Amino acid sequence: MNDNRRQILDMLAGNKITAAEAERLLNAVECDPAGAGAKMKYLRVLVDTNDPLDGPTKVNVRVPMQLLRAGVKLTGVIPTRARDEVNAALRKEGIAFDINNVTPQNLEEMIEQLRDLSVDVDNENTKVRVYCE
Amino acid sequence: MKGEILPPLWATVHVQAGERRPAKVRSGFASGRATDQKAWRFAIRLWLPLFLLWLLLLPLLILALPILFIAAIIFGIRFWKSLSAVFGLLAGSRGTEVEVENPGARIFVKLH
Numbered sequence: 001m002n003d004n005r006r007q008i009l010d011m012l013a014g015n016k017i018t019a020a021e022a023e024r025l026l027n028a029v030e031c032d033p034a035g036a037g038a039k040m041k042y043l044r045v046l047v048d049t050n051d052p053l054d055g056p057t058k059v060n061v062r063v064p065m066q067l068l069r070a071g072v073k074l075t076g077v078i079p080t081r082a083r084d085e086v087n088a089a090l091r092k093e094g095i096a097f098d099i100n101n102v103t104p105q106n107l108e109e110m111i112e113q114l115r116d117l118s119v120d121v122d123n124e125n126t127k128v129r130v131y132c133e
Numbered sequence: 134m135k136g137e138i139l140p141p142l143w144a145t146v147h148v149q150a151g152e153r154r155p156a157k158v159r160s161g162f163a164s165g166r167a168t169d170q171k172a173w174r175f176a177i178r179l180w181l182p183l184f185l186l187w188l189l190l191l192p193l194l195i196l197a198l199p200i201l202f203i204a205a206i207i208f209g210i211r212f213w214k215s216l217s218a219v220f221g222l223l224a225g226s227r228g229t230e231v232e233v234e235n236p237g238a239r240i241f242v243k244l245h
Contacts, residue, residue, distance in 0.1 A: 042228070060232040067225035074218045079209040 040065055040115055040132040049126040065111060065132075072110070075102045140223035141244035144181040149173035149239040173239070183244075 005026065012022040047059040078086070083099055090097050102110075119130040151174025205212035232241045 055236040057233070057235040059234075060230070062228070062230040064225055064228040066227070067222065067229065070218065070221035070225035073221055077211055077215040077218050081209070 040111075042133050043068065043114070044129075044131055044133055046129040047126070048128075051125065065114075069107060069111065072102055072107055073104065075099050076104075138224055139227070140183070140187060140220070141227045141229075142182070142184045143245050144183055145241075145243045145245065146179040146181060147176070147239070147241040148179075149176040150237065151175045 008017075008022050008025045011017045012019065017025070042065060043063040045059070045061040045063070048056070049058075050056045078099070086099055087097075090099075114132050117130065117132055119128070121128040201216075202212050204210075205215060226244055229244045230242070233239070
């Protein structure tokens with residue numbers, strides 16, 4: 001039983017809500033597409049810029065998560081010597097990241113973390129928004 | 134699942150170009166009234182059957198496999214894993230959409 005259902009049932013048991021209200025809330029929880037169980041399918045990048053010379057330009061890109069997964073899996077085929085060189089270059093730039101840690105086991109966990117990703121850049125002429133859906 | 138293992142089978146491409154002009158309402162009640170609807174001087178919708186491309190490339194890939202296999206051994210790359218990863222990239226590209234619009238043109242590409 002998830003937390004939302006337990007909370008609603010607790011409220012019902014404590015006579016804080018009526019049975020009809022509990023039923024309505026339970027239905028809402030079950031139908032919530034944005035719940036924790038919903039799987040993200042796409043990474044969306046929206047760019048809205050207003051260039052003084054070229055005029056307003058809109059860019060709308062939808063990248064499937066499956067493509068990101070496949071892209072990350074490509075790191076698995078990098079030869080060992082090249083991996084060491086990549087790690088050394090990352091360390092040189094001050095990035096403490098080891099590409100040997102990118103394995104199928106933790107790939108899903110990495111992608112799951114993207115659920116909370118939302119990048120909003122807003123300045124005078126350009127708006128950029130990156131999010132998962 | 135089927136959609137995740139096959140490469141994109143076709144693509145739709147919409148190209149609209151030329152200065153946007155105000156469209157006219159076709160209703161008899163308000164003929165001649167300009168609206169904010171988008172109307173382009175040139176528009177084309179293409180349906181590209183990518184599966185024909187894959188069918189054409191398949192014999193070439195089969196011919197190239199031995200050469201790629203030898204190259205992979207020489208450079209220390211895991212051949213079958215690389216092949217699987219490249220195929221995964223192709224399969225993962227299904228559903229990709231790119232849309233770019235400015236006052237002079239609009240381009241929309243979608244892989245199905």
